Amino acid sequence: MSSSKSPKSPASPTTKKPAAQKLAAQRAAAKKAAEKKAKAARSRRVAAAGAVVALIVAVVAVGIAVAKGSGGGSHKPSASSSADPQQALYDQVxxxxxxxxxxxxxxxxxxDAPVVLVEYADYQCSFCGKFTRESQPELIKKYVDEGVLRIEFRNFPIFGEPSVRAARASWAAGQQGRFWQFHDELYAKTRKGDALAEDKLVDMARTAGVRDLDRFRSDLNGSAAADAVKKDQEEGYKIGVSSTPSFLVGGRPVAGAQPMKEFEAAIAQAKAAAEAAKAGK
Structure with a gap:
């Protein structure tokens, strides 16, 4: 008895169609996601650029006001004024x-470091956290440890009560010499809303090595913490800070968590200006 095998028939167009449609849908979704990501990146760049312009305008205005208040008409320009016409104002700021x-x-x-970087930040700000995790360690290793740079932090809470509470908590940790450890713990990941409740902040303080947690809780809720945060905020508003993070590098504004090369350039400019001013005395 003989048997024969029927030839294998090719897949019909109807069996190929669903797979092709699925692949096309995946490609379309990937393209849409890429376009959305690119649009968000452009929006962030535009926002940062706008913040830089606002900061520069405010810094110039504050510099002029400070100069007038201190007898600006007789103010001696810094030795580096010829390199940057705004340098005298940056020096004032x-x-x-x-x-x-x-x-x-x-x-x-x-x-007495030649350059001071002042940071205005909010603890619910994801880009502030990005700067703390990525750029700050490099800046400390490359410039702070070498005596070139000093970093001064300012609490600038703009995202509501959880931000204010976290700002007060960071000040309270500083009263026990653990500000930077607590600061880094807060920014170890993005924390928002209930993640910054008082009990959670106490837990983070414990992790950061704050010894007297009862004092920490008392300081957090005290008037001294509120006054310190308000002082930082008022300073920021005075120079036109409207978003976080915002920086002054030797009085020169830098807005947003910029790439490391932007901070390096700003530090180099501020250092050169400080050296020129010192040489001109």
Missing amino acids: ERTTSRRAKDDPMAVGKP
Whole structure:
């Protein structure tokens, strides 16, 4: 008895069609996602650019006001004025905003470092966290440890009560010498809303090595913490800070969590201006 195998028939168009449609849908979805991501990146760049312009305008206005208030008409231009016509104003703003206090728990670096970076930030701000995790360690290693840079942190809560509570908590941690450890713990990941409830902040303080947690809780809720945060906020508003993170590098505004090369360029400019001013004395 003989048997024969029928030839294998090719897949019909109807069996191929669903797979092709699925592949096309996947490609369309991937394209849409890429376009959405690119649009978001453009929006962030535009927002950062707008913030830079606003900061520059405000810095210039504050510099002029400070100069007038201190006898600006007889102010001697810095030696680097010829390199940047705004340098004298940046110098004025640097002197106004950089505290350089030796015992400031919210600062790192030598008080007499030639360049001071002042950061205005909110603890619910994801880009502030990005700067803390990625750029700040590099800046400390490359510039702070070498005595070139000092970093001074300012609480600038703009996202509501959880941000204000976290800002007060960071100040409270600083009263026990653990500001930077607590700061880094807060920014270890993006935390919002209930993640910044008082009990959660106490837990983070414990992790950060704050020893007296009862004092921490009391300081967090005290008037001194509220006054300190308000002082930082008012300083930021005065120079035109409207978004976070915002920075002053030697009085020169830098808005947003910029690439490392932007901070390097700003530090180099501020360092050169400080050296020129010193040489011109």
